[in-house]
Amino acid sequence: MKRITLGTTGITVPQNAFGALPVQRVDMEMASLILRRAYEGGMTFFDTARAYSDSEQKIGKALGEVRDKIFLASKTMARTPEAFWCDLEESLRMLQTDYIDIYQFHCVDTCYRPGDGTGMYECMQKAKEQGKILHIGVTSHKLEVARECVKSGLYETMQYPLSYLSIDKELELVDMCKEQKMGFIAMKGLAGGLINNSRAAFAFMSQFDHVLPIWGIQKLEELEEWLGYMEHPPVLDEEITVFIEKEKLELTGDFCRGCGYCLPCPAEIPINNCARMSQMIRRAPSADWLSSQWQDNMKKIENCLNCGECKKRCPYELNTPELLKKNYEDYKKILAGEVDV
Template structure:
């Protein structure tokens, strides 16, 4: 299997890596089976977070007995040094380990630095000295914060959304990381479910200019895992057919669209923003029946209760006018009923 050195960490990880956010939606038994199948078929890097409900617990159940043979990264959304210490201890307990390979600040609205008054970076450094974490990383959805983190020299890895739908500004982040030998971990390589052909996504990531990029594929079903495992044996090449599909997707998804990251949540009116705000795309890119169910009709109708409070708009890392996007999607949705 193709392996990548993750920047200055010196860690060697599989180009095909496992994003463990989706396993919080399946049973512990099924999650352990998927995780172990991934490992025994060559995948050695698994990414989770304290915020992913029981994802860490499932990784711990799957890997406690072979901990030294794989790489685990997790994340903290702590706002203070004391909160970070509590999060870290809970992550270590759930993962059934005494160290974490890469400990990441989880999408902070600012770039944590020594002396910024939060104590976050100092707490991470202390944990590193104690051997509880081995490398300090950061994840983000904001271009400005990502650039500041890269320029700071404080972080060994950057986890950032990246797929073939990436804008020029996103590509700049990827290149900046390469120039300073900072590990680049690509989240949302399938654009939050909007990209349906995983062969296209894989072939795009496999280009020489992205040889330093490690995509973490979110896996929930065995069929999804099998797809990515098959690419290890027979990697898809970026032929004319796949290039045409990529160009078609780029045209269809150009402009402002919701990535489904969920950082706008929760909504004071109870609207499921991360799905409702991209309903028009989902209706056109997936079987419609599921999205037109009574359950989804009720969820979309909640948009009528939008308070226009601006809460979601202020928290969107992509600067979207979310209330406007919700209403536009709702009007379009009604034309399908």
């Protein structure tokens, strides 16, 4: 298993890390089992956030005893200094630690800088001086904001969506980070569930020597799949390259990544799944997608107000209302048995 160093942080770990957003969906006992197994299997980097409900608490309980052997990254969505300090103190308490290795501004719409009037970057600096955080990072879903953060030289790590479906402009961001000696933490390596070949996903990441993928894990069988790559990591050979090119052709054009930044919807449409229902049914099949609950959710598209708010908020600049309509039409055909899936 290749080990990578995140930019100038000095943090060196296997190129196979744990994204802890999904563990908020399982109970404490199962979460502890998964997290301990991840550590025992060789994972030493765990990424979470204050926004992920009880994810930090579960990490603290499961891994508190091995704190000195792991690296913890967390995030704050605070937009005021007061909220920043509340978030940080709560994260430290929940994680059962005195410090966080990488503390990140979460999903920013702007590049915080010293003297910009917000006081936000100064909070990071003070927290670092106090030893409560060791390194300053940032996450974003907006490419131009991410580019600005990289160019600023103020951040030690960038967390941004990266997968083999990423477009050229997003891959350029990865190269920018390398040039700036900035660590790159790759989220959404499975494109929000659209990628269902873990070997190809892992092999794609292996070509970068400064990128750390954090795989979102909520089931033991999923975890074992990733841990299996510790001893036998897939490589980006000709077979996988051909497969990836075929996948990119199939998913070329506009598709919803399921990030959820379009929400809330005034018509109560769960847009982040409804706008990609066609792909989810075909690429991540589950009887649940055709349940009465999801039929009701899809029917809500009929009540779309065409307000355009979801389109404005989409970080990928998708025509979300149009995607909703297309997915709803396809969904009705699937229910009627008019198309095969």
